[in-house]
Amino acid sequence: MKFNIINFLKIYSEDKLALFFFINLIIILGLVIFGPLITLQNPYDLSQLNILDSLLPPLSQAYENNYFLLGTDDQGRDLLSAIIYGLRISLYVGSLSVIISLIVGIILGVVSAYFGGFVDNFIMRVADMVLAMPSFLIALVLLSILGRGLENVVFALVMSQWATFARVIRSSALSEKEKDYFYSARCLCLPQSRIIFGHLLPNCLPPIIVLSTINLAFAITLEASLSFLGVGLPITEPSIGLIISNGYEYIIVGKYWMSLYPGLFLLITVVSINIFSDRLRILLNPRLNI
Amino acid sequence: MLIFLTNRIIQSFIVLLAMSLLVFAAVYAIGNPIDVLINPEASEEEKLKTIKNLGLDKSLFEQYFIFLKNAFKGELGYSFVHNRPAITLILERLPATLELTISALLIAIIFGIPLGVIAGLNPNNLVSKSILATSIFFFSLPTFWVGLILIMLFAVSYNFFPSTGRGDTIEIFGFYFSFLTFDGLKHLVLPSINLALYPLALIIRLTFAGIQETLPLDFIKFAKAKGLSRFRIITFHLLKYILIPIVTVIGLQFSVLIAFAVITESIFAWPGMGRLIIESITLLDRPVIVAYLLVIVFIFMLVNLIVDILYSFLDPRIRISDK
Numbered sequence: 001m002k003f004n005i006i007n008f009l010k011i012y013s014e015d016k017l018a019l020f021f022f023i024n025l026i027i028i029l030g031l032v033i034f035g036p037l038i039t040l041q042n043p044y045d046l047s048q049l050n051i052l053d054s055l056l057p058p059l060s061q062a063y064e065n066n067y068f069l070l071g072t073d074d075q076g077r078d079l080l081s082a083i084i085y086g087l088r089i090s091l092y093v094g095s096l097s098v099i100i101s102l103i104v105g106i107i108l109g110v111v112s113a114y115f116g117g118f119v120d121n122f123i124m125r126v127a128d129m130v131l132a133m134p135s136f137l138i139a140l141v142l143l144s145i146l147g148r149g150l151e152n153v154v155f156a157l158v159m160s161q162w163a164t165f166a167r168v169i170r171s172s173a174l175s176e177k178e179k180d181y182f183y184s185a186r187c188l189c190l191p192q193s194r195i196i197f198g199h200l201l202p203n204c205l206p207p208i209i210v211l212s213t214i215n216l217a218f219a220i221t222l223e224a225s226l227s228f229l230g231v232g233l234p235i236t237e238p239s240i241g242l243i244i245s246n247g248y249e250y251i252i253v254g255k256y257w258m259s260l261y262p263g264l265f266l267l268i269t270v271v272s273i274n275i276f277s278d279r280l281r282i283l284l285n286p287r288l289n290i
Numbered sequence: 291m292l293i294f295l296t297n298r299i300i301q302s303f304i305v306l307l308a309m310s311l312l313v314f315a316a317v318y319a320i321g322n323p324i325d326v327l328i329n330p331e332a333s334e335e336e337k338l339k340t341i342k343n344l345g346l347d348k349s350l351f352e353q354y355f356i357f358l359k360n361a362f363k364g365e366l367g368y369s370f371v372h373n374r375p376a377i378t379l380i381l382e383r384l385p386a387t388l389e390l391t392i393s394a395l396l397i398a399i400i401f402g403i404p405l406g407v408i409a410g411l412n413p414n415n416l417v418s419k420s421i422l423a424t425s426i427f428f429f430s431l432p433t434f435w436v437g438l439i440l441i442m443l444f445a446v447s448y449n450f451f452p453s454t455g456r457g458d459t460i461e462i463f464g465f466y467f468s469f470l471t472f473d474g475l476k477h478l479v480l481p482s483i484n485l486a487l488y489p490l491a492l493i494i495r496l497t498f499a500g501i502q503e504t505l506p507l508d509f510i511k512f513a514k515a516k517g518l519s520r521f522r523i524i525t526f527h528l529l530k531y532i533l534i535p536i537v538t539v540i541g542l543q544f545s546v547l548i549a550f551a552v553i554t555e556s557i558f559a560w561p562g563m564g565r566l567i568i569e570s571i572t573l574l575d576r577p578v579i580v581a582y583l584l585v586i587v588f589i590f591m592l593v594n595l596i597v598d599i600l601y602s603f604l605d606p607r608i609r610i611s612d613k
Contacts, residue, residue, distance in 0.1 A: 224435075225553055229556055231568070252441075256446075259435070260438075263438065
């Protein structure tokens with residue numbers, strides 16, 4: 001059966017729970033992409049904020065007739081708008097870091113598998129060293145050296161993730177290398193770049209796709225944790241982690257909503273991505289043959 | 291065994307040396323602690339004096355060799371901020387972190403293995419399905435947010451458990467532990483639950499998968515045919531067989547948890563190493579950062595070694611070979 005998107009969606013939606021979270025994911029992506037069009041205000045345009053609205057609980061009315069669905073923070077910002085803007089930044093940083101790790105991983109993994117020998121050994125020993133350390137610690141140390149900043153966070157996330165990609169891509173490339181189509185391609189004396197990009201890589205795709213989605217969820221959580229600790233993104237790039245950390249001091253006095261709701265949004269995003277990737281893992285299994 | 295051990299110790303030593311160079315160069319090459327440490331109104335003379343006192347006027351290589359020379363004496367430099375040996379600062383806080391990590395791991399093991407066994411034995415009933423669903427959910431929970439929610443529920447709304455600090459401690463061999471007093475134990479509950487969620491989910495999944503794979507094997511069928519009780523089959527035959535991957539993961543998780551304790555300690559104001567490193571990062575206290583990392587790498591290697599040795603006790607098929 002030829003792969004097409006409608007067919008895929010049909011089989012995907014056989015699992016109702018997975019379908020529910022898939023729809024969730026699409027809603028979140030919609031919110032994130034069209035965020036500025038649908039939010040009540042631009043939460044970081046100070047002229048739109050009113051200090052009289054600060055620290056309002058959820059569902060309370062604003063000074064100027066608007067309703068704040070999830071309440072406001074200490075600056076009088078609508079929390080829902082802040083969350084949507086925060087998710088934008090979190091998803092942007094997460095996907096950027098995954099894309100870069102993916103590129104680095106593909107290059108190193110394929111080079112490793114294709115050339116073997118000393119190059120392979122060297123790359124894989126370095127990857128092992130990286131994998132031996134918890135990724136949170138690697139990112140924390142790098143950020144403690146580099147300081148806060150969007151580029152630094154992306155760099156730190158890439159440094160803690162590339163090794164997983166390189167390992168997985170290498171192992172699937174190694175098993176593809178033994179297959180007949182690869183030998184035929186070599187016998188045809190095709191250029192190396194074409195063998196790698198035209199033949200080897202497309203066949204390694206399924207595990208790469210699954211790994212990317214898992215790592216996206218992981219990168220988002222990691223960035224949120226780092227930003228929460230105050231070593232991640234700067235205050236000028238308020239990701240969801242920073243919004244939660246902003247509400248942290250108000251928890252003790254019972255103003256729970258400033259940390260609860262951003263965290264719930266983060267949780268729903270991460271769970272949706274995780275369940276999506278779990279479903280993909282089952283569906284992309286070549287033995288099932290969609 | 292002896293040769294294996296010496297080999298491993300030499301290897302670990304080389305890794306430690308390489309790590310020290312890497313970390314030292316990275317931490318010392320970037321960021322200037324002088325800006326943070328010296329009063330901007332201090333005179334030029336005073337500035338130079340402080341720089342000289344801290345040894346910051348020497349080149350990177352000189353600094354590294356001085357560091358290395360002292361490291362062999364067991365000194366990992368003086369903290370710029372606290373003006374005390376960095377290693378003492380860390381060792382003072384190590385018991386608190388270990389206490390937190392070990393109790394989290396214990397919670398994960400005590401609840402994780404039985405839940406995994408229950409789910410693994412009858413994968414299709416409702417209880418098992420909900421156990422598995424919860425474990426997937428636990429994987430996705432951001433640790434720091436769960437910490438906040440725990441504080442919100444159990445410390446602010448219902449005053450069950452205190453949310454900050456360690457409470458009363460008791461001194462044993464010069465180190466302070468809080469799990470021996472009732473007050474300390476109460477302080478330990480929330481942080482260790484917070485830290486336990488991730489390894490709990492992992493152990494449930496692992497036990498579940500292990501049991502699923504082992505149940506159809508011949509030796510279980512044979513044990514059943516022999517008429518052994520269900521309890522004996524599960525505890526002596528099944529669990530013993532699946533313990534190896536679980537022990538590996540517990541070992542690895544121990545190191546991961548020490549790293550993740552940074553988050554939990556920051557939220558619950560737990561006076562461990564993790565809080566120290568966050569403070570040191572914000573204050574650019576280089577010697578403490580370097581010492582912390584080296585202590586962490588040392589702990590990792592120690593745990594890995596212990597796990598490797600444990601293998602040979604658990605599985606007679608893996609006897610450590612003397613190469």
